[in-house]
Amino acid sequence: AQSVSQHNHHVILSEAASLELGCNYSYGGTVNLFWYVQYPGQHLQLLLKYFSGDPLVKGIKGFEAEFIKSKFSFNLRKPSVQWSDTAEYFCAVIPFTGGGNKLTFGTGTQLKVEL
Amino acid sequence: DVKVTQSSRYLVKRTGEKVFLECVQDMDHENMFWYRQDPGLGLRLIYFSYDVKMKEKGDIPEGYSVSREKKERFSLILESASTNQTSMYLCASSTRQGERYGYTFGSGTRLTVV
Numbered sequence: 001a002q003s004v005s006q007h008n009h010h011v012i013l014s015e016a017a018s019l020e021l022g023c024n025y026s027y028g029g030t031v032n033l034f035w036y037v038q039y040p041g042q043h044l045q046l047l048l049k050y051f052s053g054d055p056l057v058k059g060i061k062g063f064e065a066e067f068i069k070s071k072f073s074f075n076l077r078k079p080s081v082q083w084s085d086t087a088e089y090f091c092a093v094i095p096f097t098g099g100g101n102k103l104t105f106g107t108g109t110q111l112k113v114e115l
Numbered sequence: 116d117v118k119v120t121q122s123s124r125y126l127v128k129r130t131g132e133k134v135f136l137e138c139v140q141d142m143d144h145e146n147m148f149w150y151r152q153d154p155g156l157g158l159r160l161i162y163f164s165y166d167v168k169m170k171e172k173g174d175i176p177e178g179y180s181v182s183r184e185k186k187e188r189f190s191l192i193l194e195s196a197s198t199n200q201t202s203m204y205l206c207a208s209s210t211r212q213g214e215r216y217g218y219t220f221g222s223g224t225r226l227t228v229v
Contacts, residue, residue, distance in 0.1 A: 009155065034217050044205065044220040051215050090157060094213070101146065101213035102173070107157040 004093050006106035013081050013113050021076040021109050023065075023091030030096040033074040034103070035065055039087045047089075050074065051096070061085070086113045118142075119221035121206050127227045134193040136224050138206030145211050147189035148218065149173075149181065152203040161204075164189055165211075196228045 005024045013019060025031060032051040036044045048059025055067040065076045074091060091106040122137035140147065146165055150158040150173075160173030162181040170181050178200060182190045189208075193200055203225050207218040 006157075032215065036217075036220075043222040044207075046217045049215075049217055101209065101211075102160060102163060103148070103207075103213070103218055104160070105150075105158040107155060 004091055004104055004106035006089075006091055006109050008109045009107065010110045011112070013111070015083055015113055015115055016080045017113075019076070019078040019081045019085070019111070021089055021091075021111070023074045023076065023106060024072050025074070025091075025093045026072065027093060027095050032094045032096055033065070033067060034092040034094075035059065035063070035074075035076050036090045036092060036105075037087050038090070044090070047076070081111075081113045083113050083115055085111060087111060119206055119208050119219050121204075121221040121224050123224050124222065125225050125227075127229060128193075128196050130197060130228055132193075132196045132228075134196050134226065134228075136191040136193075136204055136206075136226070138189045138191070138221060139187050140189075140206075140208040140219070141187065142208060142210075142219065143186070144208035144219075145186070146209045146213055147183065148207040148209075149179075149189065149191045150205045150207065151175070152205055152223070158205065161191065193226075196226075198228050200226065201228045202226060 003026045034049045035047040050057045050067045058064045089109045092103045119140045148163040149161040164170045164183045180192045203223050205223045206221040209218045
């Protein structure tokens with residue numbers, strides 16, 4: 001079965017530190033990739049997405065992610081985090097099969113940014 | 116602003132009760148989804164629907180059913196609530212091209228079964 005792995009469950013950083021959250025998926029075919037963020041008490045919001053073209057995608061709030069097909073990875077990065085980036089981050093995958101578009105999520109990474 | 120609205124933010128129900136969770140979207144989206152979110156487990160798909168009166172099982176459908184009588188409304192039903200169904204339930208919707216644009220999520224319903 002297709003799966004999505006996020007190896008960092010909890011990350012604590014100081015403001016201005018750089019961030020990289022890992023995401024690996026197991027599906028062998030073409031995939032569409034997403035990062036969602038859930039701020040405390042808020043609904044899930046789309047940070048960025050990749051479905052074709054430049055493997056380095058830029059999203060909102062200074063986030064970016066790089067798709068490395070050979071490594072089945074889609075890691076999220078931000079050069080300098082802020083306290084307001086404290087949230088839970090979810091990587092998600094949809095296989096491009098044309099037969100449906102079910103989004104499969106990773107287990108999430110809880111990021112805490114300290115002042 | 117497009118919206119997915121879940122009727123209740125918090126619910127407390129007793130074991131054995133039949134529970135209805137309602138979700139309405141105003142974006143004319145074809146696809147609707149129900150997930151549950153548990154700490155350390157992420158979001159897991161319960162059921163989804165690609166059209167009115169259509170439904171398909173997700174990864175964890177046991178103990179749940181759904182109803183989609185109108186395009187904008189997708190209901191999740193817990194036939195006989197149990198304590199292991201205590202969770203945050205998230206509804207989402209997407210266009211038919213959801214694989215390109217992603218989903219829009221509601222704010223969630225936190226259900227406690229006692």
